[in-house]
Amino acid sequence: MSALDAALARQSWSKVTDEAPTREELLTLVAAAGRVADHSSLRPWRLIELRGDDRVLLAKAIAKADGSSHPSSKPLRAPLLIAVVGSFRKSAKVPRWEQEAVASGVAHTLSLLLDEAGWGVFWRTGGHTRSKAVAKAHGLKKTEELLGWLYVGGKPEGKRPSRRKPVDADALLSRMPSKK
Template sequence: MLARRSWSRVTDDAPTTAELEELVAAAGRVADHSSLRPWRLIELRGDDRVRLGRAINKALGDKGTSSKPLRAPLLIAVVATYRDKGDKVPRWEQEAVASGVAHALSLLLDEAGWGVIWRTGHYTRSKPVAKLHGLGKNEELLGWLYVGGKPQGSRGGHRKPIDARRHLSPLPADRATAKARKKAAKATATRAL
């Protein structure tokens, strides 16, 4: 995971559907409250990407075809499929599961040697794009994984190392504990004088 990078440029090679199915089976093992599996994935290859380009331009109010979907030979649409479970499994939690599957799949694809980048855009929630993907009323498109071969001699996008200390902290103390810590620090400071 520390070596994972986003690949904005990839070759025309792509995993087969059979190879992809094996990775999807593994990615689908993410934590999933009540085992709802509130997600699905859609493969876009060949002319499907051209059709998506037309839908994107229609969503943007432009004519013609956007070339964005042609940046990779395989696009995997990530769809959140919401199940009505009341307060037991709220909508946000189901979207988190779908996002988790997409992220796990991107890691698995990278580990298998494929270049991957997760692309989104405001048009992911547009009617023309939703219609193209055959989304139901209980579904939302979260974006696409663009997948292709890693170019020879290229390195993916540069990412700075993560300083975990900036993102990990203990639970804040309650008032009584905070007051006791403050008193102890003051006493230590007084003794040091």
């Protein structure tokens, strides 16, 4: 499958099975995803692998952030969660927003690679990514922000991924306005 085919075929799998790639399989994909364009090669990102009871700790942190005594069920919806962290570096040449774009690029590329390898993936974001309780559970430093989680598991047999509308590329690709 070409990169074009992988990008065109990518879908979010909101329901996945309890199977997940091994750490060794994941390391290969992370190494490839880390090749995204990265001005000054700062590598302003890192990933945190959550499996098993790690997901329960996250569920409790989300409950704390919500002021609830009941752990959230969301982190238990996939056997593997990959926290995407913007790990910002001081740089006179590369602003923070560009570093966040690099981290997001790594996450998207990793989701494409996981999908191509046969895994179901969806990217979850939301208000919990900025909560202190969730940041603490992930061991984030003051220079880091959680951008979201890739939920990863097996693709259920006979199921279809969530539907996406086709992209109207012509409506989204424009020319520079001419000077008058």
